Amino acid sequence: MFEQVMTRLHEVMIVLYAISILLYFIDYLHQNQKANRFAFWILAIVWVLQTIFLFLYMIRTGRFPVLTIFEGLYFYAWVLITLSLGMNRLLRMDFTVFFTNILGFIIMAIHTFAPIQMQSDAMAERLVSELLFIHITMAIFSYGAFSLSFVFSLLYMIQYKLLKEKKWGQRLWRLSDLSKLEKMSYVLNLIGVPMLLLSLILGLQWAFIKIEGVQLYDPKIIGSFVLLIIYSVFLYQRIRKEMYGKSLALLNIAAFLIVLINFFLISRLSSFHFWNS
Known part of the structure; x- marks a missing residue:
């Protein structure tokens, strides 16, 4: 007890x-x-x-x-x-x-x-399963934040195009203003990056416990860290280099394509992604 x-x-x-x-x-x-x-x-x-x-x-x-x-x-x-x-x-x-x-x-x-500290094998196995659950949940929440951020960047590009072409219609007014779309895109990435980092920490912990001879050059590990680096570059460009507007929106859209590649393609090449766990 x-x-x-x-x-x-x-x-x-x-x-x-x-x-x-x-x-x-x-x-x-x-x-x-x-x-x-x-x-x-x-x-x-x-x-x-x-x-x-x-x-x-x-x-x-x-x-x-x-x-x-x-x-x-x-x-x-x-x-x-x-x-x-x-x-x-x-x-x-x-x-x-x-x-x-x-x-x-x-x-x-x-x-x-760490299951070695558990006196019960059943408790140790349950704990490792819960570690995987927390890892997956945090990863999916981070991917959700990146997805919404992508949507806001996409809306930004649509709004930008309508304004540039001076198409003053109902669609223009139903979209939010450019500054708000850009801010929401940035805030969501600001949430997603640390969540992805913590998810990777827990994911590596699970892999070392559960998988014998885990390889750090597994495509899923490499792809996830590449994704973390790309979104960290996004934050760096926004905060330190003061990149705004169309360039930042295009960078965010490109970053989301890496999310899709990592989630759907690289996961199939991995030896321990969660669908096989």
Whole structure:
């Protein structure tokens, strides 16, 4: 019973941690204080849950939880979250806070979903299946964000064409203005990129646990990281190079074609994509 409760608690913490990282990513790119505050308090909830677990574990075992590699990983993740909260509150080091949380998320995912720490084989197998479920869900949500972003870019190009050709009709007025279409396209990619990154972290974790002799040059792995790089370039061009308008919309449309190739074609070439799992 204790093991099941701790497993559910860990899974809740993983989801909350992912939401916190997403908000920190938005704050890192836009100095959004509202996102920073929400991220801080969500991460604080994770820290409280972790601290409660540490005390419960110490009461149950009668010792400090650092004597095994998995106990050490958990304590390491707790330390990283503690440092992240401290830096966020006392110092203005957005870059450091964001990447500290990425590292903490990786460590926590390794600890949570490593089946070797489970006393029951059935529980270990169930945990690995849930890891795959979370990975797939986050990947599909990121793909959904990229898809909607593509739609907004496509509408932008249609609106741009109608305005350039001075076709003042009902279709023109039913479409939103160019600035709003561009902003929505950007915001959706801003959400999709960190979700895809976290999904890849969990996906690699699942692959190393479940698949013997996993190959890092598998087409699905390479394709997913190429996709992450392409959309990161989109954000870089938008924020640092201040690319706007038609050029950015065309880049986003081209990036979505890579999403389709990765989802429908490369998945068929992969040795472990989820349809075969």
